[in-house]
Amino acid sequence: MPARLFDAQALLLARRDENRKQSDVAEEVGVSAARVSAWETGRSVPDPEKLPRLAAAVRRDLDQLFPRNGRPDLADLRADAGYSQSATRALTGTRTPGPVAAAENGQRRLSKEYEQRLADAYGVSVDALRRAQERSFGHDVPEPGESSSAQTTSAETGSGVLPATLAGKIAYLLDRMPAPVTDAALAARGNDLVGAEVLTEDLVHDLRTGVVASAPDEVLRALAEALDTTPLMFKSDDAGVERVIAETLVLRSQVAAIAARGGAEAGLSAELLAFIRKEVSKAHREASAPHDHKG
CATH class of the missing domain: 1.10.287 (Helix Hairpins)
Known part of the structure; x- marks a missing residue:
């Protein structure tokens, strides 16, 4: 996903405009003045997690000074919160940053026990964290209420291609609902429409996040009803x-x-x-x- 764009000249001009010394900025960011000088002259580029403190040190908005053209994935959320990958060990309570690293690399999704902890640390909702996770797995999930654009899905650009995975298709449909909906509400709606207790909140969550990659026909039918679509959305490979x-x-x-x-x-x-x-x-x-x- 798109990293923030670092502009050495913009940093230099912002610092001078605020009449701040390189040593002042360095102290706030936690680096040496020589490192700040290297950033301003383009000899090196700061790590993504340093950009929030760097923008604050020169009294600039992060998105304006270091813009990102696209939606954030898990690594972007972490960096925007100022955490290095190794620092997430304290957030998850694990001996290694493995759980976060695996999710950021699109290898293994986060366990539910880590979601709320990371969302709180990153300053986002659990749903926003889950959307970012889907992007780490290659699904450019739009934000709720985001208008259709060439960036959202290939189907909207005229190619008529749906996401390949069940989780991607669910995210695709959720974006088209008039308002955000919880996993519990989806389960209740699907069960009510098919007249059977087929879905649970946990099952919907696991299908939506990719923890469970497939499901029986009766589950897909209830899920399709809840999302106001056809079961063919999930079942057809034509x-x-x-x-x-x-x-x-x-x-x-x-x-x-x-x-x-x-x-x-x-x-x-x-x-x-x-x-x-x-x-x-x-x-x-x-x-x-x-x-x-x-x-």
Whole structure:
């Protein structure tokens, strides 16, 4: 994921603008004045976890002085909180930074017992920590309420490709829900819609975070109901089917955006609804019609 952009000239100008000496900055960051000089002349680059203190030392906002073009992963959250990877041993209560290192490298997800501790230390919610973890595993999960953009998913750029993993697909769908929803609420909704106790809060959490990578059909059906989609979202390995699902979800988002623009005049017209229904019906008839085969 994108590291923060370090600009030696911007650091130098900010320090001078605040009439601060290199030794003053060095003392606040916990390094030598020679190290600050090396940063300002571009001879070396500070470790990511030093950037928050460095920005504070020159009285600048971290995002403005050292911007990041993208969403943070686990390593970014840690660095923004000022922790080195080795320092996370004290946060997790482990002898090595192994649990955090494995999650940051996309090798093994964090145990639930570490999530709240790390979220508190990093100054984020557990859900934000979990979204960052998904990015460490290669799933560029959007933030809740983030508008559609070329950066969110490949489906939204027109390629019609869904995330490959079950956890990625769940994250993809959660982003399209009108408001954030808890694992417990998803489990309750899915169970209510299928009329059976199939989902639990822990199971939804494990599926969403990738701890559990697959599930029986009845679980996928309840999960699909809770997320307002089709079980094919999770079960199909047909690229054509996945493309139709992805593009339908994008269409649904676009239709909702039109309807939300306000009132009957700016909202979703009867003509547009009729057109959508007509095209879907036409596609269904064409797909169902017998094809001539000439021998």
